[in-house]
Amino acid sequence: MQGRTCNSYLYICKGRPGGIKTFKILRKKELAQGIKSFEIHAPFIARKNQPGQFVVLRIDEKGERIPLTISKSNPEEVTITVVFQEVGKTTRQLGMLREGDEVLDLVGPLGRPSEIEKFGTVVIVGGGVGTAEAYPEACALKKAGNKIITIIGARSKDLLILEKEMGEVSDEIYIATDDGSKGHHGFVTDILVRLIEAHVKIDRVVAIGPTAMMRRVADITRPHQIKTIVSLNPIMLDATGMCGVCRVVVGGETKFACSDGPAFDAHLVDFNLLTARQRIYLEEEKSSLQKLDKRGQNLR
Ligand code: FAD
Ligand code: FES
Ligand code: MG
Numbered sequence: 001m002q003g004r005t006c007n008s009y010l011y012i013c014k015g016r017p018g019g020i021k022t023f024k025i026l027r028k029k030e031l032a033q034g035i036k037s038f039e040i041h042a043p044f045i046a047r048k049n050q051p052g053q054f055v056v057l058r059i060d061e062k063g064e065r066i067p068l069t070i071s072k073s074n075p076e077e078v079t080i081t082v083v084f085q086e087v088g089k090t091t092r093q094l095g096m097l098r099e100g101d102e103v104l105d106l107v108g109p110l111g112r113p114s115e116i117e118k119f120g121t122v123v124i125v126g127g128g129v130g131t132a133e134a135y136p137e138a139c140a141l142k143k144a145g146n147k148i149i150t151i152i153g154a155r156s157k158d159l160l161i162l163e164k165e166m167g168e169v170s171d172e173i174y175i176a177t178d179d180g181s182k183g184h185h186g187f188v189t190d191i192l193v194r195l196i197e198a199h200v201k202i203d204r205v206v207a208i209g210p211t212a213m214m215r216r217v218a219d220i221t222r223p224h225q226i227k228t229i230v231s232l233n234p235i236m237l238d239a240t241g242m243c244g245v246c247r248v249v250v251g252g253e254t255k256f257a258c259s260d261g262p263a264f265d266a267h268l269v270d271f272n273l274l275t276a277r278q279r280i281y282l283e284e285e286k287s288s289l290q291k292l293d294k295r296g297q298n299l300r
Helices: 043-048 089-096 130-143 163-169 188-197 211-224 271-278 282-299
Strands: 025-032 035-041 054-058 066-074 079-085 105-110 121-127 147-154 172-177 204-208 228-231 247-250 253-256 263-265
Touching: 035 089, 043 066, 043 079, 043 105, 054 079, 066 089, 066 105, 066 130, 079 089, 089 282, 121 130, 121 188, 121 211, 130 147, 130 163, 130 204, 147 163, 147 188, 163 172, 172 188, 188 211, 204 211, 211 228, 211 271, 247 263, 247 271
Parallel strands: 121 147, 121 204, 147 172, 204 228
Antiparallel strands: 025 035, 035 079, 054 066, 054 105, 066 079, 228 263, 247 253
């Protein structure tokens, strides 16, 4: 099928007019163990993308659809970069692809772009692979004239990503590792507490990472009434607001994270519901990963 623009912002079809095959992986990097980045040829998405938006990717016809944040877009080179952690079957299969391989389809850019304005001092909190998702926000907020204080963390120093890139767009950067192998021995949230206790003027916090981390950030900033934005990561399917799978409750109202978000006011999010819904398919996810591992062993 020849490619076409399927509506004003979606580009989902393999192939483009002119016959150029698209969604080719042009560059692959391993940023840390189990965390990879792909620079993918995706002209339309690269031109349209704004910070905070994401794509839905499908590897092949039998593949499931997974959302990944656009960590970087390069309209001149017509590429986007996604960074993903191999946590289950699809991300593991994705990680096996090589430079020159293609993914079947990419839908995007999806989601509402983040609010980018001059707020004053913005603290960016990135946990694990969430650092890659926070990176475009940090760049855009810096460009808008904000002072950027970044806190990034991981389980250990080998799992820290984009430290250099984040450092370049930040006025101050703090590192935390759970095992103390680099920076503060503990959590990113400990550093946030310290900043607040030191009366650092904070106008906004943007936190992206594991749900437990985002919830803790919300709990820390709520009593101080510091506006806090989190990027929610419920299970998504169509990612266009049609199926309802990504339903979350924010301020007592049902929202679809794919079309109303993924960014929301952290102080209004029902994190209990989000956590429960993220775990709905744990058994199925476990068994499909086991099947993939078994297939791999049989091939050896
Ligand atoms: P599975 O074993 O199938 O799932 C592992 C866990 O991932 C599940 O328990 C569930 O909580 C979550 N998950 C599974 N399927 C989906 C799905 N279809 N949609 C959302 N979550 C799912 N991860 C990154 O590494 N980098 C990113 O930039 C990134 N951006 C995201 C942006 C958004 C808007 C959302 C909603 C999620 C994002 N994720 C990102 C999470 C990523 O989509 C999941 O890690 C991935 O879908 C897991 O698939 P799997 O088959 O490898 O693992
Ligand atoms: Fe279907 Fe959001 S993923 S409504
Ligand atoms: Mg899966």
